[in-house]
Amino acid sequence: MEDKKLDIKAYLDADEKKDLLRLLTAGSVDDGKSTLIGRLLFDSKKLYEDQLQALERDSRRVGNAGAGQIDYALLLDGLKAEREEGITIDVAYRYFSTNQRKFIIADTPGHEQYTRNMITGGSTANLAIILVDARTGVITQTRRHTFLVSLLGIKHIVLAVNKMDLVNFSEEVFTKIKNEYLALTSQLGIEDVTCFPLSALEGDNVVEKSPRTPWFQGTSLLQFLETVPIDRDRNMQDFRFPVQYVLRPNLDFRGFCGKVASGVIRKGDEVVALPSMKKSRVKNIVTYEGELSYAFCPQSICITLEDEIDISRGEMIVRPDNLPNIGRYFQTMLVWMDEEPMDRGKQFFLKHNTNTTRATIDEVCYRVDVNTMEQLPGTDFKLNEIGCVRITTAKTIFFDAYKQNKATGAFILIDPITNNTSAVGMIIRPLEMDDINKADVPTLDLKKLGIGEEHYEAIEKAMKDLARQGLEIVIRRPSPTPNPSSPKWEVGNI
Amino acid sequence: MNYELNLSHLQELEAESIHIIREVAAEFENPVMLYSIGKDSSVMVRLAEKAFAPGKVPFPLMHIDSKWKFREMIEFRDRYAKEHGWNLIVESNMEAFNAGVGPFTHGSKVHTDLMKTKALLDALNKYKFDAAFGGARRDEEKSRAKERIFSFRDQFNQWDPKNQRPELWDIYNSRVHKGESIRVFPLSNWTELDIWQYIRLENIPIVPLYFAKERPCVEIDGNLIMADDDRLPKELVPKIHNRMVRFRTLGCWPLTGAVESNATTIEEIVEEMMTTTKSERTTRVIDFDQEASMEQKKREGYF
Known part of the structure; x- marks a missing residue:
């Protein structure tokens, strides 16, 4: 009995130290995406028995799998409306863990009209799994998904060549698809791509290496997911601290709360507040547990400064020798997420970090055909359209290029009438028009x-x-x- | 000097939740934290205390009391709120209660609709809260797996799963018109094991009902129901037996099944959880009322 208690304690002690990998899966209904996820969940033994019993019941009623087979996809399609349509209509989040890591899967649909869901599911992902059917290989949809993944700046891509059982586990078929895909990703500048020959339905190379692909040199998909290094993906160079909330429990304490967007800060470091450019030093990094000597992204902390500086929500604390862009004009990629098409006459709310400002879309530079990645002449965007625009904000914002710093390069546009999130943006670069800075601010x-x-x-x-x-x-x-x-x-x- | 720049999954989840909680405090006029007294609520409440330390949490805690909660829950609630300086609001549907509504007489559906959903909606309207935190997790149930962290509700408090706002990075859209509101789920990405692990590491107090003890139980429709007060129907009283049980979730006592267990520590609970064959919501009678019942309840305004 004593031994047993030690075991569970040892288990919990090890569990406590696991890190977290967020991954996105993209593919169409027919690629077996939900089946693959079901398999990862099932085979990593995290499905409880009663969930399985409910599954068998549902399978008999509406399942799309053959008689007597468990439809893994039903595990994932939670919403009633979707079950009736037989497709996943939105982002569903799934959780599982192994002895190495914890995983959050954002499961998103592959249909064209649901690009916005893939963008939603992928924004926080460390890694994307893109599924293709071994019988059809790289298709238009694969190109679209890969383009979206590169737009979101997801660092690691897995190409899952699924349904290998239907092509007799042919090395030739796999190699042809792999080479075609690598040509595509190198064109997009994606560096880390790993390809796997799978049969999600039969479990080949998902959790264990399959004896049916002796020619395949790699590990199983799950082994790869457990070990791919993600600790270097975060920007630890450029300290950015958007002030989220000012804490004043008494007259002697003025704390600036927020999440470190990027970089590292130490007690005693010299900092500057934007936009006031007032300098001070970090007096303390305060948390519920006590003081920290340093903090880094993505920790949520509270900073106190040596000097009394007035800093409000929406302003930013940075290092004096490493400033972001400070301005109101920038060029950005934009994904239109709203049923209502873009209206350039509208003043949107732009939310960037903790800063909200009015903003207008001044010019559409070009639109991207997500299937061919061609640049088309600029017209106003409709739902799921993507392109490059120029934006002016009413308030000064403090930003970096999305490619260098996701946390300070991303923003959303909110419709002032409907309050919908109309569009999301990834900033490319600042524009040099800031000379009349603030002339129009009352x-x-x-x-x-x-x-x-x-x-x-x-x-x-x-x-x-x-x-x-x-x-x-x-x-x-x-x-x-x-x-x-x-x-x-x-x-x-x- | 070398710095450790990695966070464990729990540290990352904690940072994410604190960020969400602060964002709500900064962007809404009148937020409230809904408190169910369960283990998830206990973690959420601790995260709120952390988010504003060394200051006080700038919003109240609200418990919707269905009047059929376990007595130990109510004692725990009052003691915790007092000891930790929370402004506690307790609201009930007194009209239905005085009319005698309860799970034994009216069934679980009517009871839940009136004593939980309606009581909650009335309370939200009464105080005009524009944001309400809930402790729901996405791994609990299939329809929750698709819900946003900032979940928009129309003026009738309804959720429309087909028309959710896109939610990217950690930028949350908190804009609502008058009468509309946002339900906020800071624990969205936590799993049941994460919750237990966090309670263990942070020494967070929880209601003793989670730990196994001899309790007077009666079997109703395959569920082990604890006779918590004298409102148990008389014909069931002779069937009461003392059983060594604990609860995996807490709700109204006639609607929450106990599980037989010897687990008296968090380690033993986790061990039991890892080897058990039932997921936690199976002890909740309301999930089995009708097909896709949680989604239906969510659409109507229940969490």
Whole structure:
């Protein structure tokens, strides 16, 4: 009995140290994607028996698999509407773990009209599994999925050549598909691609290496997933700390809460606040457990500074020698996610990190044909269309190119009327038009307007409410504790 | 100097959840954290305390009391909220309660609709909350596996699974019109094992009902129901036997089946979980009311 307790404790101690791999699967209904996921879940022994019993019941009623076979896909298609249509209509998240790692699978559909779901499911993925049917090889849809994966900046790709049982596990067929695919990925600049010959239905090379592919030199798919290194995928070079929430439990404590978007910060490091450019040093990195000597992405922390600097949500703390782009104009890839087509006359809300601002799409540079990856002349985008645009924001934002830094290069556009997430963007580069910076941002000079000091707080509160709406108004007011010798003026940028 | 720059899966999940909780506090006017007193709620509440340490959590905790909860749950709730300085709101559908609605007389569906779903919707309307945290996990149930972390609800609190907002990276769309709201699930990516592991590592207090003990039980429709108070129908009273049981989930006592168990520590619970043949929601009577029943309940506004 004592021994047994030690065993489970040892198990939990080991489990505690596992890391997390988020993966995306893409393929059509016919490629056996849901079957592959079902197999990974089933064979890694994480399916509970009663879920299996429910499955057998459902299989008899609506299953698409042959008589007497378990339809693994039913495990995944949770929603009633989908079952009736026989397809997965949205992103479904699945969880399993092995002795090496924990996994989150985002299962997304392959149909063209559901590009937006694949984009949704893939945005946080470390790795993408793209399925092809061994009988058809690389098809238009494969190209589309691969383009989307490269657009999202997913670092590792697995090509799962499925249904090898239907081509007699032919090495020739596999090699031909593999070479065709590698030509495609090298064209897109994707470096880490690994190909596997599989039969998800019969389990070949999924969890164990199959004796039916003696010519295949690689490991099984699961062994690969368990060991692929992902710890170098995060940007640990450029410290970016978007302030999410300002914590003021008492007058002596002003903490800036947020998630480290990228990079590392240590106690004592010199930092600068954007956009005020005020410098200070990190006094403490505070957490519930106590102070940390350093923190890194993607930790959620609270920073206190040596000096009293006014920093609000939406502003950013960085290192003085490593600044992001600071501006209001940029060129970006954009994926249209809304049934309602793009309207360039509209002012959208742009949410970037913790910063929300009004924004307009000034120009469509080009649209991409996701099947051929050709650039087409720019027209307004419709649902699931992708292309390159130029955007102007009302407030200054602090950004990097998505390719260098996902966390500070990504944004969403929200329709101001419907509140839908209309589009999502991956920033390419800043544009050099910032010379008239802020000329069109209204400014309230409280002293000049003759407004009494007793109203300042109310006005600031009202401005903060407006800032939440994405409207930027600069307030000019004397510092609340003026130094008699040199009256200090503070420009609050809320 | 060398830095360890890797997070374990639990540290990564914790960071993600804290980020979600802070985002809601920053972007909504009037959020609330729904508290079921279960193990997942206990983890969520601790994450909220962590998110705002050393300050106080800037939103209240709300429990929808169906009036049929285990007595130990209510004691635990009141003690925890007091000890940790939470502003606790308790709401019930008193109209239905006074009319005598209960699971034994009205069945699980009517009871759940009135004492849980309606009570919750009335409470959300009463306080005009624009965001409500829930402790649901995606690995619990199939329809939950597809729900967003920020899950939009229309003015009738309904979920439309076919029309969910795209949700990318860690950028959450929190914009709603008046009357609409967002349900927020900070534990979306946690699994049952992650929850237990976290409770173990962080020493998070949980209701003692999760641990095995001799309890008075009666078998109803294949479920082991604990006779928690004197509202058990009289004809069932002679059938009560003391059994060594624990609960894998907590809800209304007549609707929550116990499992026979000797697990008295978290390690033993996990061990039992790893070797068990039933997933946790099988002890919930309401999931089996009708086909796709959880999805139906979610559409209607239940979590």
